[in-house]
Amino acid sequence: MNLIVKSVHKTSYGYLVTFDGSSDFDIFRNIFRDHVIQNPNITSSYKLLLLKQHLTGRASKCLYRLEDTEGAIRLTFKELESKYGRKSDKMTLHNKFGSIPFHHTDSDRMADDLRAHRMVLSEMKERGMNIDDEAVIKQFCTKLPGEMKKRVVEKFIATNGNLTFDMVHAIVVNGIEEIRIRESYFEDRGVDYDSQHTHPTNKADNNVFRNYRVAQNYPHKL
Numbered sequence: 001m002n003l004i005v006k007s008v009h010k011t012s013y014g015y016l017v018t019f020d021g022s023s024d025f026d027i028f029r030n031i032f033r034d035h036v037i038q039n040p041n042i043t044s045s046y047k048l049l050l051l052k053q054h055l056t057g058r059a060s061k062c063l064y065r066l067e068d069t070e071g072a073i074r075l076t077f078k079e080l081e082s083k084y085g086r087k088s089d090k091m092t093l094h095n096k097f098g099s100i101p102f103h104h105t106d107s108d109r110m111a112d113d114l115r116a117h118r119m120v121l122s123e124m125k126e127r128g129m130n131i132d133d134e135a136v137i138k139q140f141c142t143k144l145p146g147e148m149k150k151r152v153v154e155k156f157i158a159t160n161g162n163l164t165f166d167m168v169h170a171i172v173v174n175g176i177e178e179i180r181i182r183e184s185y186f187e188d189r190g191v192d193y194d195s196q197h198t199h200p201t202n203k204a205d206n207n208v209f210r211n212y213r214v215a216q217n218y219p220h221k222l
Contacts, residue, residue: 016050020057025084028054029077037073044069051076059084093124097136102143107180114172121165132164141168148175 015035019028032054036047048069055063055076062079066072097120103109117140121131130136141152151171156163 016054018054018056019059019080019084020055021059021084022057025080029080044073048072090124090127090129093120093127093129096120097124098139102140104145105179107176107183110172110176110179114169114176118169134163137163137165137168140165144172145175148172151175 015031017023017028017031019025032051036042036050042050051073052060052063059080062076062083064072064075064079066075097117100113100116100120102113102117121136124136125131141149144152148171152163152168155167155171159167
């Protein structure tokens with residue numbers, strides 16, 4: 001019996017992750033189910049012991065300690081699901097999405113920030129949340145630089161208000177690429193990027209860049 005437990009300890013225990021209430025509950029639940037609960041070589045008592053060892057922090061308060069170890073496991077996961085399951089995840093994801101910043105000038109940081117938003121949106125979509133909801137789109141757009149906001153408004157008008165996040169994403173990707181090209185253009189020529197805000201020719205230069213991008217994305221606007 002000890003040999004079986006030791007073997008199980010090596011093959012299953014090593015795959016487990018701890019859960020303290022702040023990480024993804026679905027990941028913890030699925031891994032624990034696949035490698036412990038559904039493993040016929042582990043006794044129910046040892047399953048409960050493993051569950052106790054891998055619940056920490058606030059999540060450990062959901063642990064049931066009963067003589068009926070199978071019942072204790074079932075009730076523990078019921079409590080965990082109620083507190084940290086999909087309903088709670090949705091609120092957490094909304095808050096997480098809202099807390100992600102969006103840089104206004106550096107193209108690399110902007111691309112990183114956009115990627116971070118995109119990853120959270122994928123989680124939201126996986127949980128059945130509507131990522132095209134107006135509140136979600138507004139929450140994202142309020143973080144954007146003025147020029148990108150302007151283009152989002154133009155798209156909003158052009159689509160009669162039927163804006164999707166994919167549309168906004170495309171606008172932001174184009175905007176980041178435009179900034180990247182502009183950064184490269186001025187760096188190649190040794191021009192101080194900040195000085196363009198006061199240079200008398202900058203307004204004309206910016207209009208040229210802007211009209212070029214608008215011609216590609218909004219030909220009907222010209």
